[in-house]
Amino acid sequence: MRKKWIFIGAAFALAMTLTGCRDNAAASIPQQSSQEQTQMIPMEEAQEAALKAADIVAADADISATTLSEVAGVACYKVEFTSGEYAYAYTINAETGAVMEMSSQEQNAQASGTQTETADPAAPAPAQNATGTGTVDEAAAQKIALEHAGVKAADATITKSKLDYEDGRQVYDIEWYAGGAKYDYEIATDTGEIISSAYEEKTMGADSKNVTVSEADAKKTALDRVSGATDKDLYEWKLDYDDGRPEYEGKIIYGGTEYEFTIDAATGSVMEWDAEKVR
Template identity: 30%
Template sequence: MKREDIEKKLDTAVSGMIPEDMFKRISENIVSEDTERMKKGMKKFSKGFVGVAAAACVLLAVGVVGVPYYGNNYVPDSHVDIDVNPGVEIVTNKKNKVLEVQSTNQDGASVIDGMNLKNTELKVAVNALIGSMVQKGYITSDNTGILVTVRNNNEDKANQVKAEVLDDINVALSTNDIKARVMNQTAKNSVDVDKFAKENSISIGKAVFVLNLAAKDSSLDAKELAKMKVSDIANLVVQKGIDIRDIVDYDSDDSIWENIADAIEDIDEDARENAVSTSAAINSAKNISIEDAKQIAFAHAKIAQSGVTFIKAKLDTEDGRQVYDIEFYSGNTEYDYEIDAISGEIVSSDMDIENYTIPDQTAAQPNNTAGDIGIEKAKEIAMSHAGVSPGSVSFVKAKLDTEDGVKVYDIEFHSSNVEYDYEINSATGAIVSFDQDIENYAIPTQPAAPTQAASSGISVDKAKQIALSHAGVSGASFTKVELDTDDGVRVYEIEFKVGNVEYEYEINASSGAIISSSSEVDD
């Protein structure tokens, strides 16, 4: 067994044996026996000595095993400040478990209200706090700036924790469909900065920022800056025309705000008020490589790379999430994967068995084979059923596919702002399934569809209200609102997020009745 495994097992065992007030109780026992010995005098010396010696032995034993346990689990190690205008501070132990979460101002108190994050993992606390800030309207996509400061006297540990926190914030923002500027710095504890932060009810990180900016321009009052949001301070820099190139990396092609966001206050390490070392400002996520993504797809498909012909392999963005879009053939099977560019998680996968082989061979997809209606006939059947003319249609997909062992033509097309999706039996021409989605982006000259009530039914806004009321929330970030047809019934498909909870609803477009609902807490 490795040394670190042994230490971990000992640590776990000791944690179950030693009560949290062990050190206090031992100390009290020693004092009480010492006092007793003083009162009873030398006649009781031997008895008192035995008591003290026993307590000392216990203390020695606890010191050998318990002190490292205590130091690792109960002594503050890192301080993480997250500042928007609500300011919150997370205090962690050496294992990055949360010891305490506290607010640095009144808005921060509302963010953590009702939360008990003690003993949770740091990333859990970060996700919960960002979710709360989004839910309460403190973080929006409207040029919000987030300043992250990690304080630890060990510079390597500070940088390690900072990298993890930035990744966690990035994930939380993506989960809540929010785009914001995340700025960061590391700092060592400073008496002057700490005092200023406490006096002005702000985080240490924001204190470092405003003190340096006030030192740059004597007309600025650090205390007044402390009351402002980070994004408002950036606007003030623009209005006053302050040259910030000596405290931030500056790109003349970008706006002042972008420059501040790109390298937040490259703070002077020699400043009297603090001893701060800064890092690059905007967090760039460490993506897996495209080759890694390919290998993940091969492993899942259980095929060797040598037998593969690639159609596409590129980095893409889906719903604010970076993914690798991987498409390839192996034999006569087409594989389509979307793989998370950061975690390597398979977001989606699809496998289609084609009745033709690799595209560079002569055996191309047949237009019409024995017992096959042909792809053009399948298109006609779909357009006729949809009631649209060929001149008004833009085809997205038309191919021969296999569903549950039955060959079907998979036909997708747009007409106006409606997307149609058909599966048509290739032998009989029967419509196996069809779907119709009214998109909210197709016709720019019209209001974002769907805005009107479904024929003599409820409006999309009414459907949203029904969903929010049922969920017991007043506001949300909507990720999907579509008018769809399910088993011949027109329904609104509604998806939204509140904090780290995702809700999904299907609502009858005629009556407003809730057909189905579900909620899921994101990790």
């Protein structure tokens, strides 16, 4: 009987010893920090993303600084560079490579502190009127809108150009027709920023029930119009019919701008295009 108790006691002591070893071993394994678990893109990739968003080739840019920081709890790179007459600052998500913020500034205006900021990398550089006050006059606003749309002034019939307000901000509301399409733009008077832009094809495509344009080709047509956007930036997509004509309808959200569009599924042409800043 005494031998049996000795055996049970020894077994219990051994079990406790093994349990303690497992606990100690687990405690000795270092836990990875959240930063170590997060995979960040290389600094060079962030620089490439900033230059691509600005539509500037590396040979034409002088990168002055690239720093790693944090914005709203998200790790990001701030890439600063100059090209031509402008200085740029881009904030790039350090995990995804997406553009979070950007700003551009005329180098000869740095002393005065004049700066233009926009979340849309495709927006044109700010324009000034002849008085040099830093505001945009009507002619300059029309020029910004036409150049963004890729329409020559001689080919456009402007039907509306007036001062208006959008969310308490003064803008020029400009509408015109060109090539059978209607364009509608809002340009901020203080910076020349494009607040919204819309495009509608007035001459419709082939009245056919046959879908001859693939979904992949239609998506490429839409994404090619938004520099830097990829499939992951498509938030809505569907095939629909309008009076028997097939068309793709979709939405892209990228760089602080929401784009809604309609593409003729029989011809591949963009029938409607609307872009608006999101806050």
